[in-house]
């Protein structure tokens with residue numbers, strides 16, 4: 286395997302390879318509360334009509350026929366027995382959400398009603414303030430397609446349609462291997478030491494991409510230790526941080542060679558992040574190599590890792606987001622540049638501090654702009670959402 290721009294895969298092509306290298310994991314029935322972040326494996330179908338019964342939309346009187354009406358009783362939400370049918374000229378006091386009695390034509394809100402003893406009068410149009418059974422959604426209706434990301438709001442919808450569980454794709458399990466003898470995980474770095482900046486950001490990035498971070502291990506800069514870590518079979522995807530390059534301590538490519546891995550992407554024509562790689566082990570597990578420089582690692586997460594995880598998780602590909610850029614952004618002659626930006630209105634402002642070793646710009650950004658090779662600065666560019 287050779288490292289360098291000459292053999293690098295184009296940025297768009299690399300993302301496509303990563304997405305197409307995988308198939309969605311099998312479906313599992315999951316309690317609602319545990320399904321957030323997974324993708325629907327089957328369309329979401331209404332098990333119950335919405336609303337499930339004719340319901341009052343206002344507090345007031347359910348009235349039948351033309352007024353004045355004789356008030357015969359009161360119906361509250363949650364009453365265990367259905368209310369008796371109303372005859373013309375009669376009314377019941379009714380609470381928002383209560384079952385509207387058969388025969389009622391409308392609900393007259395308190396503020397539009399005039400009550401004298403047991404008689405009530407007021408102006409009302411037929412059907413007013415009654416939410417008819419199934420008017421929002423009939424039973425059996427497909428409301429969201431397979432592949433939809435389960436959000437907290439979707440849980441609320443699923444509950445209102447009668448679901449206790451959702452059939453979602455199993456989330457890919459990810460094991461993380463952090464390499465680098467110079468790394469420390471707390472405190473101030475001594476000369477020659479570096480605080481690990483990739484380990485802390487990965488769990489959140491993995492969850493956002495639809496995966497389940499399962500384990501993290503740290504290995505010395507040693508090929509045998511890296512091979513041993515890559516042999517752990519309890520994750521579909523292994524992420525190796527660092528060791529992607531050509532230095533004497535960079536053993537990822539050698540370890541993959543030793544394991545007989547297929548390496549469909551062994552470098553990407555992008556800045557930062559060109560040493561990133563995608564490999565497939567003989568048993569089908571995936572390895573994504575993130576360059577050690579933290580911003581380059583983030584670029585690789587968004588280029589190779591997120592599309593791979595999104596596909597394994599069964600998520601529909603998100604629509605491409607584009608924007609103009611407010612401010613000059615130099616392009617690279619051969620490579621795609623990934624530039625941190627902050628979206629403001631219809632445009633996105635490029636931020637500074639985008640060196641490969643610094644996450645400052647990216648931490649202040651809400652997207653990375655994808656600046657194609659040789660871009661002349663006109664028109665829109667693609668944006669990759671952060672978070």
Ligand SMILES: Nc1nc2c(c(=O)[nH]1)N[C@H]1C(S)=C(S)[C@@H](COP(=O)(O)OP(=O)(O)OC[C@H]3O[C@@H](n4cnc5c(N)ncnc54)[C@H](O)[C@@H]3O)O[C@H]1N2
Nearest residue numbers: 465479480481482483527528529530531535576577578581
């Ligand atoms: N001869 C070449 N040298 C390098 C090339 C190249 O093409 N030819 N590419 C450069 C680029 S670009 C990058 S990016 C790095 C990638 O290096 P590695 O993935 O092998 O990572 P390391 O060598 O271990 O570390 C690079 C750099 O990043 C720091 N680092 C590593 N891990 C972490 C971490 N978890 N948190 C914070 N910082 C980390 C490490 O201390 C180094 O400073 O290779 C270039 N060299």
Ligand code: MOO
Nearest residue numbers: 557558559581641
């Ligand atoms: O591509 Mo490196 O990943 O610039 O630092």
